Amino acid sequence: MVKLGAVQETMLLTLHARATNGDETARRLVGSIDYDFSVFEREQGLTALFHVLRSESYDEWTRQFLAECPHGTVVELGAGLTTRADRLDNGTATWVFLDLPDAAEFRRTLLPDADRRHTVTASVLDPAWPGAITVPGPYLFLAEGLLVYFQPPEVRTVLSTIATSFPGSRIALDTYGAWIVARPRGPLRRMEAAMVWPCDDPREVERWDAGLTLRESRQLTRPVPRTLPRRRRLALHAVNALAPPRMINLRVSLYSC
Structure with missing residues (x-):
């Protein structure tokens, strides 16, 4: 059993959400991991869809970065079992997957390092972690599903460290409004991890004077992607029409350092 x-x-x-929405590598991994995924299957609903929509935004910004910087480096912070490199690798970019010791070792077991793919063991809360990034830039940092679990001063420190250590880079991150952080939904209600960083406005990060400038921000539920199955499009339209704004204030934002 995974520990x-x-x-x-x-x-x-996140892995299970991608596996149930067409990611073949994620599906293969779910089938090989000794873990009770049934709790996710019982409560996936809109939560799984939000994870997929979030991932698609990160994918889009990664494609843009690689189109502009084909020899650049994509650094996934708190990488977990991301399969983005399998989906988007262009044959020349470098990928770095940074995570805590247990997660990094778990990743190496299932997704071994290879040419241009490197797993790094480090905590983003350790001010020395930038020293573990030894490959050249330019850099795109992805903090998918990570910073919401940190206290606000910790988030500020992480972002300031990136801006100071990697000037000229970009970073994508997701934010969750205060109402959502205080009321976890779906499978998160049954997990030990607690969301603790509420952010109702992504421009708040700019006001921290951490060296970041907002390039783009998008709400996960709008616009409704036409590529979704009809049933899920209708569900999202209903959510957008009926839910108070505070209940769907989930955003993905891209910043320049």
Whole structure:
């Protein structure tokens, strides 16, 4: 049975969401991991869809970065079992997957390092972690499903460290409004990890004077992607029409350092 820290365990929720929405590598991994995924299957609903929509935004910004910087480096912070490199690798980019010791070792077991793919063991809360990134830039940092589990001062420190250590880089991150952080939904209600960083406005990060400038921000539920199955499109339209704004304030944002 898999044994991971509380926050690290959330990688399995994200993995399962991708597996049930067409990611073949994620599906293969779910089938090989000794873990009870049934709790996710019982409560996946909109939560799984939000994970997929979030991942698609990160994918889009990664494609843009690689189109502009084909020899650049994509650094996934709190990488978990991300399969983005399998989906988007262009044959020349470098991929770095940074995570805590248990998660990094788990990743190496299932997704071994290869040419241009490197797993790094480090905590983003350790101010020395930038020293573990030894490959050249330019850099795109992805903090998918990570920073919401940190206290606000910790989030500020992480972002300031990136801006100071990697000037000219970009970072994508997701934010959750205060109402959502205080009321976890779906499988998160049954997991030990707790969301603790509420952010109702992604421009708040700019006001921290951490060296970041907002390039783009998008709400996960709008616009409704036409590529979704009809049933899920209708569900999202209903959510957008009926839910108070505070209940769907989930955003993905891209910043320049």
